[in-house]
Amino acid sequence: MTFAFRPQQIAEVVLIVPEVHPDGRGHFFEVYKESAYDDLGVKFVQENQSFSHHGVLRGLHYQRNPKAQGKLVHVVNGKILDVAVDLRKGSPTLTQHVAVVLSDQNHHMLYIPPGFAHGFYVQSPSAVVVYLTTAEYVAELDAGILWSDPALGINWPSRTPIVSRKDSSLPLLEDADNNFVYLHKENA
Numbered sequence: 001m002t003f004a005f006r007p008q009q010i011a012e013v014v015l016i017v018p019e020v021h022p023d024g025r026g027h028f029f030e031v032y033k034e035s036a037y038d039d040l041g042v043k044f045v046q047e048n049q050s051f052s053h054h055g056v057l058r059g060l061h062y063q064r065n066p067k068a069q070g071k072l073v074h075v076v077n078g079k080i081l082d083v084a085v086d087l088r089k090g091s092p093t094l095t096q097h098v099a100v101v102l103s104d105q106n107h108h109m110l111y112i113p114p115g116f117a118h119g120f121y122v123q124s125p126s127a128v129v130v131y132l133t134t135a136e137y138v139a140e141l142d143a144g145i146l147w148s149d150p151a152l153g154i155n156w157p158s159r160t161p162i163v164s165r166k167d168s169s170l171p172l173l174e175d176a177d178n179n180f181v182y183l184h185k186e187n188a
Contacts (some may be wrong), residue, residue, distance in 0.1 A: 003036050008098040012041065013084045013116065015100055016072070016109040029107055029170040032132060040111060042070055044132035049076075052122045052129070053181065057147055057161035059119015060085055060170070064141045065179050068114030070134035078104035078127025080120040083151055085145070087173070090117040091182035095105060097154055102129075117145055121156055143177050146172040 004017040006065050018029040030036075032044065036061070051172070052058065063069045073082055080086065085097040111120050120129060147156070149172045170176075 010086055010093045010098050012113045013098045014111040018107055019106050042134050042157050046133045046136050052127050054122055054125050055162045057121045057163050060117035060147055061144045062117045064143050067135040067138045067141050070114050071112045071118055071131045073131040074109040075102045076128040076130055077104050078121055078124035080127050082110050082120045084112040085117040087117055088182035089177050090179045119147055123180045145173045145176045146170045149173050
């Protein structure tokens with residue numbers, strides 16, 4: 001089994017296209033294989049799953065250092081617009097974002113490294129989203145930024161999504177508690 005790793009407009013964010021094997025029973029594909037992900041230099045330690053209805057927007061979430069999380073996101077059922085926002089101070093792509101459609105039809109996955117906020121909007125009647133993380137969840141380090149922050153320029157499918165009370169009260173990026181710093185490749 002193989003994966004195609006496709007860096008996005010922010011190169012550290014990678015779209016992953018698995019080799020899918022369909023037959024009369026359905027299909028099979030690998031989501032994660034340690035040896036295939038060695039070049040990304042990631043190891044996953046926790047798996048999370050969410051179920052959401054159409055029009056739900058979750059995010060934009062991140063976990064601060066020293067337990068910042070990288071995420072491998074994929075959709076088991078449904079379709080989402082998945083978004084990653086660069087929060088790394090000093091990054092040439094600071095505040096820029098990557099937005100891709102992930103679905104149970106295209107089987108694409110998105111790797112979002114530490115230093116990025118993550119969110120998604122459900123475009124199908126419902127969606128089951130699974131993501132692996134590179135660090136375990138730590139409540140004291142949980143943080144986020146407001147999904148509608150105009151400084152981010154994200155073109156969400158709806159201006160009036162269904163958002164949790166917590167997510168609707170997140171700060172703008174300029175007021176967010178964020179301790180991410182961009183490391184140049186030669187310094188990483």
